[in-house]
Amino acid sequence: MQRSKASVSVEVKQVIGTLCKLLATTGLDAVPAPETFRRAKFGGGLEVEGQFWHLLSNILQRTGIVSSAASRQPRGDSEHRKLVAAGLWQNGYHADWMYETEVGEGEERRSFSSRDLLLALGWLLATGALEKLLTQRVQQLDKTLLASIPVDTQVSHDLQLDLTYLRRLQWLIGYLRHQGRILLSMLEERTRLLHA
Numbered sequence: 001m002q003r004s005k006a007s008v009s010v011e012v013k014q015v016i017g018t019l020c021k022l023l024a025t026t027g028l029d030a031v032p033a034p035e036t037f038r039r040a041k042f043g044g045g046l047e048v049e050g051q052f053w054h055l056l057s058n059i060l061q062r063t064g065i066v067s068s069a070a071s072r073q074p075r076g077d078s079e080h081r082k083l084v085a086a087g088l089w090q091n092g093y094h095a096d097w098m099y100e101t102e103v104g105e106g107e108e109r110r111s112f113s114s115r116d117l118l119l120a121l122g123w124l125l126a127t128g129a130l131e132k133l134l135t136q137r138v139q140q141l142d143k144t145l146l147a148s149i150p151v152d153t154q155v156s157h158d159l160q161l162d163l164t165y166l167r168r169l170q171w172l173i174g175y176l177r178h179q180g181r182i183l184l185s186m187l188e189e190r191t192r193l194l195h196a
Contacts (some may be wrong), residue, residue, distance in 0.1 A: 018172050026133035027140075028058050040114035052117035053084060058125055059086035063132045093123045123187075128181025 016034045023031045032040075032051045039050045057080065060066040066087040085098040097112035 003051065015172055015175070019176070021056075022130070022169075022173075026062075026130075026137045028055065028062065028133070028151075030058070032053055037118070040118045043113040043115060045114070048114045052121065053081060054116060056084050056088070056117065056120060059121075059129055059133070060084060060091075062136065063124075063129045065091050065129075088120055088123070091124060092125055092130075097121070103112055105121060106141065122180070122183060124182050125176065130176070 013034060016037050020031055020034050030051065032048075032055060036044070036048055036051055039045075040052060042047070057066070060083075066083060088095075089098060095112075095116060097116055
């Protein structure tokens with residue numbers, strides 16, 4: 001059975017919306033809205049790029065790939081981008097725009113777009129950053145719950161557990177992992193072809 005383009009588009013929007021909620025749940029600062037992801041796909045401009053630079057640096061700091069002490073020092077925009085590029089490089093992401101030198105004031109300095117940052121975000125998520133962030137959040141919540149006063153163990157009747165939503169979320173996480181593995185295999189194949 002073939003799905004229509006409209007239903008696939010709706011599913012993609014739902015997956016991106018779920019990803020945004022999941023990233024916000026992990027405690028990241030300023031997670032872009034789903035619309036920003038769509039704009040990034042089509043080269044959204046400086047505002048969209050700024051949001052993705054911020055998101056990437058936040059993920060790199062929270063997962064421990066980049067030292068939080070080094071990233072808290074006041075830095076200029078180019079220093080901030082160098083830090084993100086270094087963190088991506090340490091995580092195994094290698095792109096041409098990461099190796100370009102600084103240019104002067106009058107020269108064109110942008111040889112990348114928000115698509116490249118979106119791809120870098122996909123790489124980070126595919127290499128396990130999302131799982132690491134979720135694990136950290138669960139551990140943080142466990143510490144909070146264990147340190148608190150004993151609570152009444154009766155389950156509130158107002159609490160509604162939507163198992164279909166939970167199953168859907170689990171399926172989406174599995175689907176994201178699967179897509180990440182496909183991305184990794186494609187990048188490995190590309191690397192093999194480039195260096196053969």
